Amino acid sequence: MKKLILSGILAVAGLTTTMNAQIQEGNWMVGSSLVSSNFGLNTGGGYSIALQPKGAYFIKDNVAVGGYVNLGISKVTNGSPTDFTYGVGALGRYFLSPGEKGVDNLLNHGRWFFEGNLGVGGRSVEGGNSTTGLDFGVGPGYSYFITPNIGLEGLVKYQGQSGFGSEGLNSNITFNVGFSIYLPTSKGKQIINDAK
Template identity: 50%
Template sequence: MKKILCLLGVAAFVTIGVANAQIEKGNLMVGSDLGSSLASPSGSATNSGLFGMNFGLNKGDGFNIGINPKIGYFVKDNVMIGGVVNLGFSKAPNYNGAAKTTSYGIQALGRYYLNPGEQGVNNLLKHGRFFGEVNAGFAGFNTTGGNTTNGFAFGFGPGYSYFITPNVALEGLLKYNGLVGGGNTTYRHAIGLSLGIQVFLPSAKVKSIVNDPSQL
């Protein structure tokens, strides 16, 4: 019962807030994307797909999975800086048997949310915001018996956040991703499409809960 009450408390806390105050200075963003966020090697199955997971149903098919946890802090209204961790794994058949690819990355992250007047539309469905996102840092792709690249990664592109509650947003993000560095492939790039969910929290409230968990 205590666990259930705690979960209900967290859910209630997440939904507390004033509309249009999610991206104000001092707020935190915590969440994750599921999908491609790094440039996939040409010809491989490392692209984690629209929902971050693909499992082949035919005999001999492989699978891939990818997740990109994010955290950010709003240094001013509409402007967020933070970081993202990239984690991915895939296994796909090839002429040598099964190729396994692992991807990883730690990158700085930045976002700018457009004001309603800047969006060109009247704040789609009244509950969303367009944004631009950029990232840069260290990352790599390594395929057993195949192409590898480890070095500097970067990406940029537009996204859209649809707020299903005042503090929780579903997101779609389309980005150009590049990776340059050492290995037998020095540069690769791709277009990545991902979906995700983000939670926006006032930092003062987060600190208060950390200091006194009984508030949940």
């Protein structure tokens, strides 16, 4: 019985150490958010879907910087104009450490984070308003690690575009669900070498 309890304690300690290891300096994060999606089930119903692939490098523990691409398309109803959104730019992410200023993990295998992005993008509505210029966003999120290197993520983000066109500013709040893969630099080099 003592061996079983000791094994359980060591396994939990090992998983906690591994969870902290993936967000350390020198590691990579690659993933994507499914920004929003809905599909009308009624006759003439519309749809909305957007993808945001992203990649980042941990410049120090808990701090990652990188880039993103945002592509989305939607229709409110079958006969409505098509709305196309796009963006490309830089992103930053800061993970909160357990116990930092009273922050506790919701679950033992996850981390809270803040994400911000800044780039160039816009929105174009078929035969209607358009904006092209600054693409920006900020919001809190949570990453639950389903394995030591794969995180299932939720993110609530204020997203906007400001610039030129018939609409000077448009913005909304997005509810993002996605995943990220956290790789040590050595694993990334191995994957690249295996692909060659």
